[in-house]
Amino acid sequence: MRRPCSSGSCASSSTYSMPPSGICACGELIVYLTSHTPENPGRHFWRCRNFKTTRDCGFFLWDEDAGVQSSGTQRVVDMLRTELEDSKDKLDELKKKLEDTKMKFEDTKMKLEESKNKISKLQRKLDCELLNKKMAFAAILIVVLAWVVSFCFLYGRKM
Numbered sequence: 637m638r639r640p641c642s643s644g645s646c647a648s649s650s651t652y653s654m655p656p657s658g659i660c661a662c663g664e665l666i667v668y669l670t671s672h673t674p675e676n677p678g679r680h681f682w683r684c685r686n687f688k689t690t691r692d693c694g695f696f697l698w699d700e701d702a703g704v705q706s707s708g709t710q711r712v713v714d715m716l717r718t719e720l721e722d723s724k725d726k727l728d729e730l731k732k733k734l735e736d737t738k739m740k741f742e743d744t745k746m747k748l749e750e751s752k753n754k755i756s757k758l759q760r761k762l763d764c765e766l767l768n769k770k771m772a773f774a775a776i777l778i779v780v781l782a783w784v785v786s787f788c789f790l791y792g793r794k795m
C-alpha cells in the first residue's frame with residue numbers, strides 16, 4: 637500500500653493523475669480536501685475517501701496538478717451532484733424494494749385472512765357435526781325411554 641502523504645507532507649509532484657470520473661481504485665469518489673500542514677497551508681488536494689482506513693488505495697493529487705480547467709469548487713459541486721444522482725437512484729431502488737415488501741406483506745396478510753376464514757368454517761362445520769351427533773343421541777335416548785316406559789306400563793297392567 638502506498639501512502640505518499642501519511643506523514644502530512646506530500647511531494648509537490650503527484651504520481652497520480654485526475655481520474656476522468658473522479659473515482660479512485662476503490663471504486664469510490666475521491667474527496668477534495670484542504671491541507672493544514674505547515675509545509676502546505678491552505679493547499680487543496682484530492683484524496684481517496686478511504687484514506688483514514690486501511691482500505692486506502694493511496695490516491696493523492698494536488699489540485700493544481702489535476703490539470704483540469706474548472707476550479708476545485710466546481711469539481712466538488714459536479715462530484716457532489718453525481719453522488720446525489722447516485723443516492724437518488726439508490727433511494728428509488730430502496731423505495732421500490734419497500735413497495736415490493738409492502739405488497740408481499742399485503743399478500744401474506746390476505747393469505748392469513750383466508751386461512752383464518754377456512755379455520756372458522758371448519759370450526760363451524762365441526763360444531764354442526766357435534767350438534768347433530770348430540771341430537772341423534774338425544775333422539776335415541778328418547779326412543780329408548782319411551783320404549784322402557786311403555787314396556788313398564790304394559791307389564792304393570794298385566795300384573
Ligand SMILES: [Zn+2]
Nearest residue numbers: 660662684693
Ligand atoms: Zn481509493
